[in-house]
Amino acid sequence: MTLRQQLSFPRQYARTQRFTLGAPRAFTVSPDGARVVFLRSADGTDRVNRLWVLDLDGGTAGGGPAERVAADPATLLAGATERLSAEERARRERSREGSAGIVGYAADSAVELAAFALSGRLFAAELRAGTARALPVRGPVIDPRPSPDGRHIAYTARGALRVIGADGEGDRVLAAPGGGEDPENVSYGRAEFVAAEEMDRSRGYWWSPESDRLLVARVDTAPVHRWWTADPAHPDREPVKAAYPAAGTPNAEVRLFLVDLPGAAGADGADGTDGGGAADGEGGARTEVTWDRARHPYLARVHWSAAGAPLLLVQSRDQSSELYLAVDPATGATRTVHRDEDPAWLELFPGTPAWAPDGRLVRIADEGGARVLVVGDRALTGAQLHLRAVLDIGEHDVLVSASAGEEAAEPETGEVHVYRVNELGVERFSAGAGVHSAVRSGRVTVLASTRPAAPGLSVQVFRDGKPVASLASYAEQPALTAAPALTEAGARRIPCAVLLPTGYQESDGRLPVLLDPYGGPHGQRVVAAHNAHLTSQWFADQGYAVVVADGRGTPGRSPAWEKAVRNSFLLTLDDQVDALQDLAGRFPLDTGRVAIRGWSYGGYLAALAVLRRPDVFHAAIAGAPVTDWRLYDTHYTERYLGTPDDAPEVYAANSLVTDDGLSAPENPARPLMLIHGLADDNVVAAHTLRLSSALLSAGRPHEVLPLTGVTHMTPQEQVAENLLLLQVDFLQRSLGAR
Missing domain, CATH: 3.40.50.1820 (Alpha/Beta hydrolase fold, catalytic domain)
Structure with missing residues (x-):
């Protein structure tokens, strides 16, 4: 092997960010089955992600599916260099995000409006029309999320949770440090370090299904010990101070509040008053959500859907005990829906807990030596599968990812598949050896697959179980072939x-x-x-x-x-x-x-x-x-x-x-x-x-x-x-x- 060949793969591997650039990701499916929204950069070495839409109906002259760009950072920033705040850099480090441009977005329930941050500014994209615009807000913006009805966009900036109308009017504070709170330590609407780094919870606020209230986390890092990170190569620069909760030392204090959206139907303050409670008088009324935080201090999961009351998963510090709590939106009181205990520890799983449309609790649990899907009081899977995540909860089934369990007929080393599960049984949705995952809404499923025999990622779109489109990947082909x-x-x-x-x-x-x-x-x-x-x-x-x-x-x-x-x-x-x-x-x-x-x-x-x-x-x-x-x-x-x-x-x-x-x-x-x-x-x-x-x-x-x-x-x-x-x-x- 020549020196030039030896050098080719390391250079390519670095430039393509492990061959992830140019591949589609972050899929969202509209409930009407008309659109798939996703992120993708222009080629295999381009770090800048654009927001794309796949129109499944009527996208071409013949009525077939077609892709289009919904938001392009180069256009939105007019060619300016992207600038990241310290908070955004930290957020990306927690999520291991190495690309640029639009690295994340959120959509309303109809998937007609998307919101995202770009260079610390807030942008909204009309997904049907394909237009995007900046909204006049105070930055730097972190984690913007439209309300389910698409009328408002909430976001965090400088420790405060704020909201603005989707039309760009009425930017105001919902919750901010005040009333004796130390703004150096207290923030609203952001995930604390261990939540983002270890719990896979990057969010700190959640909209109500009616778009009139939000659940908002209040994080106080005052108890956390401070560490300093210096750059010895630049002794002229001050060390960076950060709150780091090392083993055996205090964690951040996390509380949760129900906050009304002023002016929303049914919310306190809907008569035009501010509703009270916010430090600067602009926010909505607050009601604290109460549970025994001394025994279960970790707020691990929050779920709020039309299928039931707000649902929390809270853990003890040693993670051997956790409670599933339903929240009374009127009083903030909680009641225990389910309790889990384990002599070792309890794992956290993507997509759970959640309510099924009929109001039953959906969770993943370790029972009888296996990791199973439980809906209500019934385990719907057994030791043949090892559950990994809940991907979607439909009217008639639950879509999950799982690997072969210890009692599987064949080991299937390294494979992860997508399954449909209900009371009648288990059906594999993905086919062929590989690692598969999926996003589903209604009749449309997006299946993303990596396979041992082929490089890269393949993405297929199914409607009613039949393939109707695929999403192009612009990722580079590796300079070598792996043969494990x-x-x-x-x-x-x-x-x-x-x-x-x-x-x-x-x-x-x-x-x-x-x-x-x-x-x-x-x-x-x-x-x-x-x-x-x-x-x-x-x-x-x-x-x-x-x-x-x-x-x-x-x-x-x-x-x-x-x-x-x-x-x-x-x-x-x-x-x-x-x-x-x-x-x-x-x-x-x-x-x-x-x-x-x-x-x-x-x-x-x-x-x-x-x-x-x-x-x-x-x-x-x-x-x-x-x-x-x-x-x-x-x-x-x-x-x-x-x-x-x-x-x-x-x-x-x-x-x-x-x-x-x-x-x-x-x-x-x-x-x-x-x-x-x-x-x-x-x-x-x-x-x-x-x-x-x-x-x-x-x-x-x-x-x-x-x-x-x-x-x-x-x-x-x-x-x-x-x-x-x-x-x-x-x-x-x-x-x-x-």
């Missing part, structure tokens, strides 16, 4: 992918091994999708046998599989070793030359491997590793390890910094490269710096690669490209290659 062998390893049947160099022949002999896992909670890597294995294939093409193993703790298998890591992340290393040893009997693996690389939890696992098992692992690359779990956030860390005060021995056992093996003479030092972005506000650089200090004190050689101005995402093109090349250089110095 999906299999299982060891007595525990650990899902694995094995990748060998392109053109490998048996006569080439055994190869040095690179384990390439994430290997921890919420990070499935062994998937039946082509592009997910491209980087592993590129490393394989440098002369390595690459192994990706999803051991205990990773999602997609069973509740017991995920919860086995309670109090011990060390089990995740045991499974990497077991997978390696079993696969060595079936693939050309040279177990005398084994390296491991990973990022985030995978970085922790990589460093753990050479420190705890130098008999197996001979080199490691640890990117943005968590090295001391006392430095990671509350909601994630305490779910698995408890709190440092209650379980100091658990934290010590799982820490790399306090590892007694650092000074043990029987543990030989192995080459270790530590990589960390100095602007990382999720896994802060202190993790790597503390481990480096401990290694130095123990006399253990290692390398540290600090990345100036880089966050946890490493979105910069040159950084992403050169990181791959530098890692190969390290591996070749440490292990060699064929």
Whole structure:
């Protein structure tokens, strides 16, 4: 392989943002089945997303489906460079958003009006007419959302929740810090750090179905400890201060209020008065929603639909108890609809809880050793499926995504499918091996699929179960082809992918091994999708046998599989070793030359491997590793390890910094490269710096690669490209290659 060929994939991988640019995403289907709204950039290297509409009827002269642009940032900003506020940059970091332009939008219930923020300004797009315009509001705007009736748009700006008419008139405050509240700590309508980072709740307010009231979260970060992130490359700049709730320390205080929309029919203040309650006299009347926040402080989910009262899911701090609460909109009082408890922890799932149209509660639960769909009091699925998310709740069925359960007839390694579920049974909607998801409204379903045999994403639109259109993808074709062998390893049947160099022949002999896992909670890597294995294939093409193993703790298998890591992340290393040893009997693996690389939890696992098992692992690359779990956030860390005060021995056992093996003479030092972005506000650089200090004190050689101005995402093109090349250089110095 020539040097030019070696360089082609890293450059392409970086420029295309992992081949995601140019692919359609963020689908919304109108309830009348006439439109599909989505985002897509112009080509495979263009970062700027545009808002698109697929007209399913009458879009062409022959009446067939046709795509059109509904909003173009280049036109709306008149060619000006997009500028992001600090709040917007933080929001994108939480959602791992690396693109530009229109990165998110919300629509009214008819999907006729869309609202989005662009360069801190508020824009509205008429989806039928295809016109978009800026609305005159105070910015910088975060998370705009139209009311269900399309008459108003709410948004947050500078800690306040505001609303403006869709016609651009009447911009006013609904809820803002005041009356003695500290604006440095208190905000309305925004998700707190752990909600956005760990709970998959990026929202902080919710419209009523009648468009006359909102549920609004009030977040007070005063109790949270402050951390400072400095940029050593620019000592003239002040460090950035942030509220970071590390394990065992206070969380933000989150309360919830019902806030009337002044002037809306049925709302207090509809006679033209302000309704009282807001700090500056412009907002609507407030009613606090009450529950036992001392016992269940986490506001994990909010659902408000015409099918029932506002519905909350609140969790205890240790996440072993959660309540499903129905809210009385008149008084703010709550009643318990359902209670769940688990000795380990309770997972949160997309799309739940929610009301079915007939008023029954829809949830996903761990029952009888399986993860099942429950509607009302009845489980509608069993151990053949492992539920992942609720995608849509219809009149006659529930659309879900699921992988094969432990009692499935065939394992279907790495596959995720879409199913229709009701009292009569379960029907698979997606077809063929792959990872599938869907968005549905009424008769129209948008199915997005990635497959092992083909690169990229394919999107099909179905009406009444029959394909009627597809959405074009402009994503680039990768410069190489991934050929993972999906299999299982060891007595525990650990899902694995094995990748060998392109053109490998048996006569080439055994190869040095690179384990390439994430290997921890919420990070499935062994998937039946082509592009997910491209980087592993590129490393394989440098002369390595690459192994990706999803051991205990990773999602997609069973509740017991995920919860086995309670109090011990060390089990995740045991499974990497077991997978390696079993696969060595079936693939050309040279177990005398084994390296491991990973990022985030995978970085922790990589460093753990050479420190705890130098008999197996001979080199490691640890990117943005968590090295001391006392430095990671509350909601994630305490779910698995408890709190440092209650379980100091658990934290010590799982820490790399306090590892007694650092000074043990029987543990030989192995080459270790530590990589960390100095602007990382999720896994802060202190993790790597503390481990480096401990290694130095123990006399253990290692390398540290600090990345100036880089966050946890490493979105910069040159950084992403050169990181791959530098890692190969390290591996070749440490292990060699064929």
